[in-house]
Amino acid sequence: MVGIRTVGAALAVATALVASGCGGASAGGQSGAPGASASGALSKDVGGALKTSGFNPSDEVGKSRADYAAGKLGGVKVTMDTANFDPQKFAAQAAAGQAPDLIQVDRHVVATFAAKGLIVPLDQCYALWGVTPDQQYYPSAIKDVSYNGGVYGVPQFFQASALLGNKRVMQKAGVTAADLDTSKPDGVLAAAKKMYAESGGNPSVLGFDPDVPGSANIWFTVFGGHLYNDDGSPDLANAKNLDALNWLKALMDAQGGYAKVKSFKDTMDVFGDGNQYVKDQVGVQTWAQWYPNVLAGTASKVSLEAIPIKDLTGKNVAMAEGTAFAIPKAAKNPSAACAWAITVTSTHAWLAAGQARAQTVEKNKSIATGLMTGSPVADQAIRDKYVAKTDNADFAQVIDTYYSVLADNRPWGSSPVAQQATQELTNAVTVAMTGEKSTQQALADAQAAAQRAWDQVKK
Template sequence: MRARAGAAGAIAAALLLTGCGGGGGEEAAAEVDFGAAASGTLAGWGFENTDDVGQARLDHAAAALEGLTVELDQTAFDAQKFTTLAASGDMPDVVQMDRQFVPTYAAQGLLMPLDECFAAHEVDPAQHWYPNVAADVTWDEQLWAVPQFYQPPVILTNARVMEEAGVSADDLDASDPDALIAAAEAMTVMDGSSVTRVGFDPQGVSKAAQWMLAFGGGIVDEQGMPTLDREENVAAAEFLQQLYEAQGGFAEVSGFIDSIDIFGDGNGYANDLVGAAVFDQWYLNVLTPYADEVEIGAVPMRDREGEPFTASGGSSFVIPAGAQNPGAACAWALELTTADAWTAAAEARATTEEEAERNGINTGLFTGSAESDEMIRSEFASADGYPGFEEAIAAYYDVAALGTSIGASPAGQQVQSELENAMSSALVGEASPADALAAAQQAAMRAYDQVSGG
């Protein structure tokens, strides 16, 4: 929570520095020849911990753009640092950042719109990326970033625990909240007042926005204005409150979940410490070394009509308004997200998955592009001999095309921060869901008014 609050504070500082509705990015983009050959030196920032997938794509782009010298600052994106660079005018040419930051900085004139970049390279965003992924970086009818990656959450199930409790996958359906709560309670094990097994972990704080969408709500409207206190959002928060109460209470459940070694031998699926949980696709990779010890499955989250549902999230490349080599930044960012780049990444990951500890399981890659995802799924993704993993891989791929954007807002990070604070308050019983979300709405609107000019 402190890290997110710090990021929101840094963005608020940026708003004070730049004022409201700055047009610097659009003016800068108008001067760029995005169709020119990439050359010179490109400065990039935000590329911390480049793994096999990232390095394969960097190598591909280097081979494709031979006239370009790339210098990367391989540290993590930091909102305070971005604010400082914006104030000093010493911006890199391309920055990797979470998509939720993009509309905030775009609204302040700190980024270049990339519609002309896409047009110059004959990239149709509507065809290249899932609609919800493109929507994440769309603001004021323009696109402000090159998206990459997309981690659709689903419900990973523990077959042993479910069978023991007499629970089926059909019970884990938000269109029947009472049945889902009953299933969670049946799978939960208590030792007095202490939880020793969590029936269902919904990630009620970090995934609150997704649950609200599933209940027909949403945290921002089409214009990016906060809508945290919507009736549907309150209903989702009340459901999550009841879900935790049925399992011993939010404090007990979250404390127990935090104690689990989710990345190692003490993980909840190998040790039957959880019956089901909402997890992004990356967690399936974590479980592959334990394929002989777990009995997993997967079902998509469902909305109030019972339809499969997920929400987008991921990172992106942006070109700051003060970039010195924006044309090359455009070409480089797009090259990193071509089908050929993702093929190179999939081949690199396939080599990793051949390691003995991975049990021959390749869970695929989720790129943000439907075309690349389908290619990787058909050519690389497999889990021979492990039907539970095959089911989970299929669930993630099948739901990816059904995603909904959480929504783009110039106050997006502040809205998310206020939402998480409100959910924590409601779930521990400090305030009712309605009161917590009403207070969060007021705070989020203050941030939004500061950005939009009120």
């Protein structure tokens, strides 16, 4: 009885193996080889059943794209598992030879899946449909889904981050956009101190929120650092990253300390009518492009100004995480999977999404803040056709800024140990910010742990 739960998660896969009767009765034996089908030549002549996992057409953007793909690929019967991609379920399905044909996953796990041989490279898929990845999609997004020279994913969404200032708080503190030029970190620190206020020992107005640990990688890039070397090996403890982490710690310490900042942020009504910009609880925050769309619901109560994030040389930094479609090695209908992924991320599909979004905006009498698709071609087409210039000057400036930085897109980074490295980094940032370890020690420990993971992968 004890063992039923004890062996826990690993048993899920073991059970799937046993139940499916595969997995090889003898260790080392080749079994049913469920993955052979995806390795063969792809065809544009598609049909049959297509099982997807992770894609959810619940909003107008997803639905219109799925509808467009359905119209274009009439012979394909699509069945969608609309729940978020679940690696546990995927592992059990793969072991049982019942993997979906197409999965939607976070871009940062693509290299891990590729290194494990769970998904196939899509170079043939792109070539078949005449798509040049670096032209149809942002080169940074393509880099994030590349591994060992191959492209393993079809990216969607590139919602870059920028600084979103609260003009009321900025003006009250005498801070201007020029003071928030991140190429001059000391100036930003001074501006943060000016805007910060506290009550009863706790923050009441956050001056500058760099969104750590989630956006730590952006600030590493600002300081010239990175997470991974070109071969994907982790490089968390480089000198530039350390400079960035020291600055981030100084920034947090100047605003009551990381713990208090985090707890303060946890109380904010981020998606509500009483959000932190309405309540003037923040001076500046780091937000991806989707957040102005949330704030559009309270447009009359907020006063915004977006400021590009710049690296120390003064160049804009546009970084974004996002998702991608990938084809499992065990897919039974890879041709349809390829066709569907390419079609649903095509410019025409995105234009259908842009139109649907515009209709929703009109119906809600809201503001069209843009749709950052992951494709520069589609982004421009949607902006030209569906993102009307708003009368709200603040939002017009915000929208312009988010679009303007996209040309300077930078990769988040691709590594087969991205999940472990990100987790180690998150832990390092937390323990450094709370003072449990020095910044140098925290990064060194994170690097050592990530390196161990890398060594295992490379065995």
